[in-house]
Amino acid sequence: xxxxxxxxxLRYYPERCINCKRCTQVCPHAVFAEGEARAELAKPSECMExxxxxxxxxxxxxxxxxxxxxxxxxxxxxLRGGDMDSCSCGGPDASCCGGEKEKEKTPCCGAK
Amino acid sequence: xxxxxxxxxGCCASSTGILEKDKPSPASPCTCAVGGSTAGQxxxxxxxxxVQQTPIRTTTSEITLSHRLDHFLARWxxxxxxxxxxxxxxxxxNPTPDSDVFVSANYSLSFDALRSAxxxxxxxxxxxDTKGINVWCAAGKGTxxxxxxxxxxxxxxxxxxxxxxxxxxxxLSAPGVSWPDVLRRSGFLVEYGPVRARDLxxxxxxxxxxxxxxxxxxxxxxxxxxxxxxxxxAFKFMVIPAIVLGFLVSWLIAAELVLAVLTGTVLFPILxxxxxxxxxxxxxxxxxxxxMTPTAILGAGxxxxxxxxxxxxxxxxxxxxxxxxxxxxxxxTPFTSRxxxxxxxxxxVPGMAAMAGSGAVVAIITGALRILGVI
Numbered sequence: 001x002x003x004x005x006x007x008x009x010l011r012y013y014p015e016r017c018i019n020c021k022r023c024t025q026v027c028p029h030a031v032f033a034e035g036e037a038r039a040e041l042a043k044p045s046e047c048m049e050x051x052x053x054x055x056x057x058x059x060x061x062x063x064x065x066x067x068x069x070x071x072x073x074x075x076x077x078x079l080r081g082g083d084m085d086s087c088s089c090g091g092p093d094a095s096c097c098g099g100e101k102e103k104e105k106t107p108c109c110g111a112k
Numbered sequence: 113x114x115x116x117x118x119x120x121x122g123c124c125a126s127s128t129g130i131l132e133k134d135k136p137s138p139a140s141p142c143t144c145a146v147g148g149s150t151a152g153q154x155x156x157x158x159x160x161x162x163v164q165q166t167p168i169r170t171t172t173s174e175i176t177l178s179h180r181l182d183h184f185l186a187r188w189x190x191x192x193x194x195x196x197x198x199x200x201x202x203x204x205x206n207p208t209p210d211s212d213v214f215v216s217a218n219y220s221l222s223f224d225a226l227r228s229a230x231x232x233x234x235x236x237x238x239x240x241d242t243k244g245i246n247v248w249c250a251a252g253k254g255t256x257x258x259x260x261x262x263x264x265x266x267x268x269x270x271x272x273x274x275x276x277x278x279x280x281x282x283x284l285s286a287p288g289v290s291w292p293d294v295l296r297r298s299g300f301l302v303e304y305g306p307v308r309a310r311d312l313x314x315x316x317x318x319x320x321x322x323x324x325x326x327x328x329x330x331x332x333x334x335x336x337x338x339x340x341x342x343x344x345x346a347f348k349f350m351v352i353p354a355i356v357l358g359f360l361v362s363w364l365i366a367a368e369l370v371l372a373v374l375t376g377t378v379l380f381p382i383l384x385x386x387x388x389x390x391x392x393x394x395x396x397x398x399x400x401x402x403x404m405t406p407t408a409i410l411g412a413g414x415x416x417x418x419x420x421x422x423x424x425x426x427x428x429x430x431x432x433x434x435x436x437x438x439x440x441x442x443x444x445t446p447f448t449s450r451x452x453x454x455x456x457x458x459x460x461v462p463g464m465a466a467m468a469g470s471g472a473v474v475a476i477i478t479g480a481l482r483i484l485g486v487i
Contacts, residue, residue, distance in 0.1 A: 001389075002389035002390060002391045002394045003389070003390035003391060004390070004391050004452040004453075004455035004456045004459060005390060005391075005448065005449060005451075005452035005455075007451060007452075008449045008451045008452065009449075009451055022291065022304075024326075025283065025286075025304045025321070025326065026283060026286035026304055027326070028283065028284065028307060028326070028327060028328035028446065029327065029328065029447065030323065030326065030327060046447070047449060048446070048447050048448060048449045049449040049450050049451060050252065050286075050287040051252075051287045052251075052286035052287040053286075055286065055287065055288075055289070055290045056286055056289070056290060056291050056292075058291075058292045065450070065451075066252075066287065066450075067450035068252065068443070068450055068453075069442055069443070069445075069447075069448035069449050069450045069452065069453045070440075070442055070443030070448075070453065071439045071440050071442045071443060071453050071456065071457055072440045072442075072443050073443060074450075074453060074454060074457060075440075075457060075461070078457075084454065085450075
């Protein structure tokens with residue numbers, strides 16, 4: 001109840017894992033944990049879909065639709081008739097979450 | 113001997129015309145035919161075409177008063193995109209060809225955090241052109257990304273300046289950087305350092321991050337520094353409606369609008385972890401009611417139809433405003449996923465609009481009845 005964050009687009013295919021441990025290094029929320037022979041998906045619901053693990057996995061054992069978790073950008077994109085899934089924030093001519101639409105994915109706006 | 117090495121490296125680092133005395137020979141001799149470098153070129157060769165050789169500047173670990181002023185203005189959203197550092201390679205202290213290379217964004221707060229954390233060390237800092245955006249956001253956008261990193265390695269002549277082939281990147285650049293691609297395209301191995309630059313001294317002791325260094329938290333201090341910019345942005349939307357309300361309706365209602373906005377932009381970030389429910393919209397709505405209920409009761413002052421109608425309108429209009437501002441704070445938190453935020457938008461925005469809309473209807477009817485002298 002009142003928790004929209006239980007599900008996300010993170011998918012892990014452990015059989016492809018070569019245990020390089022990069023996912024455990026890049027994840028800011030310890031979603032992946034080091035295991036005996038392969039990485040373990042420890043806290044999938046903590047995933048914020050930043051995409052770092054998937055991009056840094058050398059064997060494509062991780063998939064995630066990375067993107068901006070910013071309501072301002074998404075609402076702006078929707079209001080302008082754009083695609084909520086490809087909005088992004090930041091950039092030379094956009095203040096934070098200006099609803100600017102060009103490249104895919106962005107995790108944050110005002111955060112560090 | 114030295115000359116011949118220089119000859120071999122002729123097409124590479126020496127063309128930068130910098131740091132000649134410190135320049136080591138490349139790890140492997142490179143032989144770039146003049147003007148003939150295309151795909152598959154050796155990593156030490158300068159890129160063709162659009163990439164320009166950038167000169168080396170130097171830097172220190174000192175944070176001066178003017179840097180602090182720059183940080184302060186950045187936090188208040190003044191000249192938001194203007195807090196930049198020139199991209200390129202910066203020697204810090206007296207680096208040797210074996211010194212570590214740290215990569216940063218050209219946002220002054222990012223660069224300053226890194227160089228001050230490296231106080232007393234000799235190192236190189238490679239600043240990418242992230243258009244004045246911080247590491248994490250730039251990584252999300254892709255400007256702190258594999259392409260820019262590879263381009264900057266080449267344009268700085270880094271492979272002619274250091275003997276090793278290792279780069280230390282901030283962990284939060286990982287959403288934009290693919291280490292296998294960087295290795296393949298530049299020959300440099302990416303090492304992800306800690307999330308926070310201030311953990312670097314401890315990290316560098318044994319090149320290992322303890323779990324807390326890899327975690328992003330959102331402590332009160334990090335939430336507090338975001339408040340000024342939230343306020344500045346909300347103020348732009350708030351000031352005209354508040355003045356209009358004040359002149360046309362009542363200054364009490366105008367003050368309530370200001371209160372609702374301040375609740376969403378100041379109180380909400382402070383109280384975030386202690387508000388019930390997981391969704392930010394519901395957290396905001398609860399906080400909105402907590403603040404506006406006593407306000408509405410005090411504002412009503414009397415148990416009469418008109419005062420009660422005004423209180424009802426107040427409670428219908430203002431809590432959703434706080435909730436909407438709370439929902440928009442998702443972009444500033446370091447943990448909300450797009451899937452979840454999208455779900456929140458579809459779940460709660462229609463309800464917020466319906467509440468505020470019906471509140472407006474109640475207010476208009478109440479006002480009309482008052483003018484007609486009915487209540």
